[in-house]
Amino acid sequence: MAITRETVLHVARLARLQLDTHELEPLQNDLGRFLEYVETLNELDTSSIPETSQVAVEEAPLRPDRVQPGVSTERALAEAPRKAGGGFAVPAFVDE
Amino acid sequence: MTMNALDRSIPEIAAGVASGELDPVALVSESLSRIAAQSSLNAFLTVSSEPALAAAEAVKRSRANGEALGPLAGVPIAIKDALCTLDAPTTCASKILTRAAKDHVGGSEPSQGFRPPYDATVVARLRAAGAIIVGKTNMDEFAMGSSGENSAFGPPKNPHDPTRTAGGSSGGSAAAVSAGLAPGALGSDTGGSIRQPAALTGCVGVKPSYGRVSRYGLIAFASSLDQVGPFARDVRSAARLLEVISGRDERDSTSSTKPVGAYEKACEASVKGLRIGVPSEYFGEGLDPAVRTSIEQAIAKLESEGVSVRPVALPHTRYGIATYYIVATAEASSNLARFDGVRFGLRVEPARGDLNTMYGKTRDHGFGREVKRRILLGTYVLSAGYYDAYYRKAQRVRTLIRRDFLNAFEEVDLIAAPTSPTPAFKLGEKVDDPMAMYLADIYTLPASLAGIAGLSVPCSPTPKTAERPSLPVGLQLLGPAFAEERLFTVAAAVERLCRP
Numbered sequence: 001m002a003i004t005r006e007t008v009l010h011v012a013r014l015a016r017l018q019l020d021t022h023e024l025e026p027l028q029n030d031l032g033r034f035l036e037y038v039e040t041l042n043e044l045d046t047s048s049i050p051e052t053s054q055v056a057v058e059e060a061p062l063r064p065d066r067v068q069p070g071v072s073t074e075r076a077l078a079e080a081p082r083k084a085g086g087g088f089a090v091p092a093f094v095d096e
Numbered sequence: 097m098t099m100n101a102l103d104r105s106i107p108e109i110a111a112g113v114a115s116g117e118l119d120p121v122a123l124v125s126e127s128l129s130r131i132a133a134q135s136s137l138n139a140f141l142t143v144s145s146e147p148a149l150a151a152a153e154a155v156k157r158s159r160a161n162g163e164a165l166g167p168l169a170g171v172p173i174a175i176k177d178a179l180c181t182l183d184a185p186t187t188c189a190s191k192i193l194t195r196a197a198k199d200h201v202g203g204s205e206p207s208q209g210f211r212p213p214y215d216a217t218v219v220a221r222l223r224a225a226g227a228i229i230v231g232k233t234n235m236d237e238f239a240m241g242s243s244g245e246n247s248a249f250g251p252p253k254n255p256h257d258p259t260r261t262a263g264g265s266s267g268g269s270a271a272a273v274s275a276g277l278a279p280g281a282l283g284s285d286t287g288g289s290i291r292q293p294a295a296l297t298g299c300v301g302v303k304p305s306y307g308r309v310s311r312y313g314l315i316a317f318a319s320s321l322d323q324v325g326p327f328a329r330d331v332r333s334a335a336r337l338l339e340v341i342s343g344r345d346e347r348d349s350t351s352s353t354k355p356v357g358a359y360e361k362a363c364e365a366s367v368k369g370l371r372i373g374v375p376s377e378y379f380g381e382g383l384d385p386a387v388r389t390s391i392e393q394a395i396a397k398l399e400s401e402g403v404s405v406r407p408v409a410l411p412h413t414r415y416g417i418a419t420y421y422i423v424a425t426a427e428a429s430s431n432l433a434r435f436d437g438v439r440f441g442l443r444v445e446p447a448r449g450d451l452n453t454m455y456g457k458t459r460d461h462g463f464g465r466e467v468k469r470r471i472l473l474g475t476y477v478l479s480a481g482y483y484d485a486y487y488r489k490a491q492r493v494r495t496l497i498r499r500d501f502l503n504a505f506e507e508v509d510l511i512a513a514p515t516s517p518t519p520a521f522k523l524g525e526k527v528d529d530p531m532a533m534y535l536a537d538i539y540t541l542p543a544s545l546a547g548i549a550g551l552s553v554p555c556s557p558t559p560k561t562a563e564r565p566s567l568p569v570g571l572q573l574l575g576p577a578f579a580e581e582r583l584f585t586v587a588a589a590v591e592r593l594c595r596p
């Protein structure tokens with residue numbers, strides 16, 4: 001399946017990847033080749049087959065609801081590239 | 097202490113430390129000096145010399161005080177850098193978890209990798225059992241790769257031939273164990289990332305059933321596939337490690353409440369009467385003739401021990417790669433959204449620009465080529481208009497692949513097949529061809545999709561030829577979910593029967 005440059009740019013935007021121009025063509029080719037390869041799945045009629053999204057998880061028991069110590073604010077912020085006022089600092093943004 | 101105490105099996109080392117015959121500090125020192133001497137293998141991203149020596153001293157003191165020692169007392173263990181460790185940086189071999197020096201606040205270590213605020217559950221369990229963490233091993237970035245070449249820090253090398261791959265993604269752990277730098281290691285397996293490097297370096301590697309081992313503190317790649325498992329030089333050592341790390345963890349809701357098996361004891365059981373299935377789909381085009389010979393010989397040896405060998409059909413095997421790369425990239429694109437330059441790791445902040453520019457630049461700069469490729473693929477297959485055609489389709493084929501195994505296990509106790517279609521290939525050979533690289537995992541992906549138990553155990557190496565040296569071959573054993581004991585029983589027999 002042929003993938004256009006616009007499609008690569010659209011998907012990259014969804015994935016928050018600001019790709020350099022020189023990266024686009026190879027990725028466009030790789031995506032195209034891959035999507036061509038996965039066409040093999042269409043040989044199979046799966047209309048009556050249920051989906052598997054998770055295996056071997058028969059139960060997911062909840063833990064007891066009790067107060068436990070967590071990670072301290074200081075600890076949580078220790079690796080932050082920028083912090084301000086006891087929180088993570090980010091550049092200014094407006095709604096898209 | 098004799099010079100080769102580190103080369104003993106893990107149960108022997110732990111027993112020697114418990115009896116006082118072996119000094120844990122000397123064991124750890126020997127491991128650290130071997131790591132330094134073999135640094136050209138590029139097996140480690142971080143060596144934890146000081147914390148390791150301090151932990152060894154603590155084991156020594158415990159013994160002197162007459163305290164009970166754990167089942168891994170004094171045993172040096174290497175940890176894949178995808179697992180969080182309190183006392184060592186954790187980078188997943190990615191630039192995005194490695195901050196530029198100018199941004200780094202505090203800390204005097206040479207690497208500026210991410211310092212996690214907690215130990216992964218498996219790491220905590222190893223420490224509680226007395227194991228000594230000697231360092232963090234090299235890997236493909238975010239565990240995406242089959243050769244180690246996607247590491248941001250250069251690939252680990254195969255100790256059998258340093259011009260060849262140690263496999264991937266857990267190549268550093270495999271190289272470390274194969275070269276005797278540590279008697280055991282942990283890796284993670286999403287589509288073969290423990291079994292394939294184990295096969296290519298001549299180690300035992302176990303991919304436990306999905307849910308057998310906690311994933312808490314494992315940096316997520318594809319959450320419905322990821323499992324942590326051990327590497328060791330011999331089957332009993334791998335069994336001891338799996339027993340320690342397995343079991344329910346409150347912090348991972350997908351971890352199973354099923355009791356942990358007696359894996360080490362299972363190594364002593366007889367294989368007589370067991371039924372082993374051999375799938376013809378795993379012996380087709382692309383299988384190296386020398387690998388085929390070695391696998392067939394190992395299966396014939398099992399037959400001579402009273403195992404009943406019969407053909408078994410896994411008809412959807414050929415759809416494994418397409419299914420896996422849709423499911424795994426979809427999950428990865430979602431999991432890797434957390435690397436955005438806000439809470440940890442790298443941030444690239446342009447002088448002008450809003451939040452989205454910061455995200456976009458950070459992720460473009462921080463992720464390597466294969467990771468970007470997979471994030472784009474995963475985003476594409478989940479995007480509006482394509483979800484049904486790709487993602488939902490793959491989840492349905494995943495059901496068919498899973499049913500293949502469930503049907504086969506109605507007739508046989510275990511499946512035996514090659515782990516990898518070829519022995520270790522040359523570094524650089526497939527690096528520019530992602531589809532060729534994906535094909536290297538053809539025999540390991542289906543079991544991951546099915547969530548069943550898998551193990552790779554060395555059988556006879558390939559003969560030396562003009563083109564290549566003698567190289568290790570791994571026999572892959574697959575069993576039903578939570579049938580790890582059976583895998584160990586047969587693997588121990590293979591180890592005994594194929595010993596040179």
